[in-house]
Amino acid sequence: MALDELDGRLLALLEANGRESATKLAAKVGLSRSAVQERVARLERDGIIQGYTIRRGSGGPPAGVDAYLFVRLEGPACPRVAPLVRELPEVLSIESLAGELDMLIRARVPSMTALNTLRERVAHLPEVRTVTTAPVLAVHLDRR
Numbered sequence: 256m257a258l259d260e261l262d263g264r265l266l267a268l269l270e271a272n273g274r275e276s277a278t279k280l281a282a283k284v285g286l287s288r289s290a291v292q293e294r295v296a297r298l299e300r301d302g303i304i305q306g307y308t309i310r311r312g313s314g315g316p317p318a319g320v321d322a323y324l325f326v327r328l329e330g331p332a333c334p335r336v337a338p339l340v341r342e343l344p345e346v347l348s349i350e351s352l353a354g355e356l357d358m359l360i361r362a363r364v365p366s367m368t369a370l371n372t373l374r375e376r377v378a379h380l381p382e383v384r385t386v387t388t389a390p391v392l393a394v395h396l397d398r399r
Contacts, residue, residue, distance in 0.1 A: 258303070261286065265294055266303070273307045319365045321347075321391040324377055326358040332382035333358055339380050345373050 258266075264284050268275055281291045298304045328336060333351040340349050340360060350359045360377065364370045370390060378386045 262294060262298065262303075265291065266298070269295070269304070319363055320367060320370050321361070321363050321394075322370050323389045323391070324360040324362060324374060325356050325387040325389065326360060326377065327355075327384045327386075328357040329382045329384050336380055336382055340377065343373065343376065345369070 261284055265280060268280055268283060277288045277291045277295070280295075281288045284291065286294075295304070326336075336358065337349050337351070340346055340358075343362075345362045345364050346360055347363055348359075348361045351357065352359055362370070362373055364373055367390070370388065374386055374388045377383060
């Protein structure tokens with residue numbers, strides 16, 4: 256599906272504030288509220304918008320531990336291992352890599368103990384050779 260300029264503007268506005276009302280979006284892009292709702296529904300249906308999320312600020316309770324798991328596999332096993340990793344609810348993203356590492360997993364867990372448990376679960380999956388875990392200490396830029 257080809258995106259036009261209005262789709263791009265709507266996406267940028269929703270990335271900045273996913274809670275923006277259709278009425279406010281409509282005023283900002285020069286469309287009617289119903290036209291904006293139809294466009295957003297199409298973007299969701301076509302998989303351009305795959306979900307909405309929150310980002311915790313520093314004023315709330317601790318958000319848990321974000322971490323990366325760097326995985327080496329036995330041979331070209333990403334297509335077989337990725338569906339198994341996808342089933343783990345703590346996993347936020349899975350990426351296949353070229354080079355020394357085969358897979359990058361980003362996860363969010365409630366504690367370091369939970370991170371260790373997740374790491375062990377991944378390490379015991381078939382065709383996983385090694386797992387290196389790197390908890391995120393600080394985020395200095397996030398353009399998502």
